[in-house]
Amino acid sequence: MVAPGCALRPAGKKKMDYRMLALVAVVAAMTATMGASASVPCMYVFGDSLVDNGNNNNMLSLARANYRPYGIDFREGPPGRFTNGRTMVDFLSDMLGLRPPLLPPYATAAPADLPRGVNFASGASGIRPETGNNLGGHYPLSEQVDHFRSAVRDMSSTPRFRGNATRLAAYLGRCIFFVGMGSNDYLNNYFMTDYYTTAQQYDPQAYASLLLADYAAQLAELYALGARKFVVAGVGNIGCIPYELARMDDDDQPSDPSTPSDDGDNGIVISIGGGGGGDSNSNQKPTTQQQGCNDTINSAIGIYNKGLQSMVRRLNNGSAQQKMRGARLVFLDTVHTGKDLAAHGFTVLDRGCCGVGRNNGQITCLPLQRPCDDRDQYVFWDAFHPTEAANRIYAAKAFNSTSTADAYPINVSQLAAI
Template sequence: MQTKARSPLAALVVLLVVTMAAAAQPQQQLVPCMYIFGDSLVDSGNNNNILSLARANYQPYGIDFTGAAPPGRFTNGLTVVDMLADMLGLRPPLIPAYAMAQPADFARGLNFASGAAGIRPETGNNLGRHYPFSEQVEHFRAAVRQMGPNAGSPERLGRCIFYVGMGSNDYLNNYFMPNYYTTAQSYDPAAYAADLLQEYSRQLAALHALGARKFVLAAVGDIGCIPYELARISNNQDDDDAAPSSDSGTGISISLGGVGLTVGGGGGGGSTQAANASRSGGNGGGGACNEEINSAIAIYNRGLLSMVKRLNGGGGGGRMAGATVVYLDTVRTGRAVAASAAAHGFEVLDRGCCGVGRNNGQITCLPMQQPCGDRSKYVFWDAFHPTEAANRIYAARAFNSSAAAGDAYPINVSQLAAI
């Protein structure tokens, strides 16, 4: 029997139906659970109800988040770990913040991250209460006890993803805040990085002892190029050309979004040695990056990568038995995003979508402030944190990166999940 050929329109309809049916299929869950440790880049509300200036549970934070109330994320919508959890098949619902989770949530995953937190326990104390890395690990220990012998068994936890993103505040809210902390007087950048990584390693060992085997460790990005630092550099340059004011170099300390801010002065970040040209483009002022901070971060990131190689067994002693550790090169990813900004729809790379002052970076997003209209065109949501659009690219590259792209080493997150 002769079969009548479909018309091009009919064929297109069939293709659309098949595509929609495939999209409707539930995504395969690649791991049984995910546990998250970090700072405001991945905090999902743990600071909401504590005495802290590092909080984001007010509008317009979460303006694009599905739900009625601002969820406590330091962005307009989802964070990078929200998206990674989705790619791992762990959504919906989202991985809950530990402070708001129910015991029934514990086995599937918890987010322990806390705005202003660092590796060192004193980091971020200028902003009030928060949960440093060591305390986040203790919260996980308590959760494991509540999960019981089945859900909290080392065998099951060994198949889960443990994401850690720490270190930014140890520089922004510690080392480069000499009017509040003494670490810059006690350590040169290399010694400080070594001290941070020693404590980092201790906390990873504690997680490993509880059963963690699959780790994702995010490097610290080029924080010398965030809108806050660009605004500070512009402010310092203006001060050099004008008579000094009474608040020059000190300013008024304000914080509403995750790290310390200073209005009208140097921001407590120490001396600034700026590059001659900014790595960020776009409009809105803002010249060179703070290369003093970026250089210190580069030392830390090199040490973190060396630690990852050692823990994986490629660098001598110190390997964690049975563990696989992935390093996310967020500096490389950030520069790749900047280099191909137009292809991603980004038009503004050096200003916050929401904020006050130069680069929308001198004061972070104020309660009920009107943000930019099209968040998809901005890399930065506020003075410090990426937009959901930027987070989506960071997550996709971490999950799918090839060896040649180099966003993840030695394997990407999807490959880690498959082990």
């Protein structure tokens, strides 16, 4: 099925000026770090489809994005990103002076790539090992950490680090470790009640505590392998993504809370429950105002994010009970950062650039489907994932925001300089 173009006219001089300011901020951040790469020799990425760059390409899985129009604006390597162009961590690697080239996926990385950095992220993955199993193959966080363990072992056998574990540990201690997990633990676990039983076993507070305990254990594993500088991304308001908006009825209530979400991370959704069918050639008018979101989901996410920031605070304090002395962690509040995207010139906040049905969110971007033309006006690329333009803003805020509401307690550039 081929969707018609979704091009919008320019939003006006004021909004375009905001967009120009955002671009200037990104360029300034990149320029400021051109000579600082020696302090950050590498970056390692762990997460889900928001930052996956191809690790799932050859898996038997619905959570893949190795087909057009995914990557339609990405011409720097093979397909596999769940967006039209670069991801947030692609932009961060620019700002840290780690390219060219971009960090490779672990699935295709050569031994020579390992010391500069590798992306271990996997679409559909979560903190919980069972999360995302409804979509087929993927690597949960624990397996991503195991892959890093293998990478460390491989690096320790190279001439540069052979026989000198102290040198390798000191090297890794200067690197950035980006970890962004949790979205699928809600979309493809807790709120998929026909497939998983976690919602019957735990209330939102207990489930968040369970996730955070598992999360802390995996961060401790990375710490034991040499990680010291962590960037930990919170979960966005996934109750407001096009997929969830498409499931709301006319009274802004979930059309069927028990209907399973086919994906928070996949490239192809076979069927979506609730809200009825339809194609993207509808008369729905994109707006700058988001319709009512799923407050039940956002409330649970709020509990998790608050706990995650508290965990970061405790680990940074390095109390006698903690085993991660000397680690420095930055918490990225993606909910707060996403609140002012309209001020950066985006005119479509509630609809995917590529997809089918209500909000282009009932069925996500199909192979060879025509996406909207004016992609830099859209926050969402498909039913679940941001556009390259939105990823650019998220990265710029993470890297150089002076507000602790975006990056706590310091930003990524300050972490890199430590």
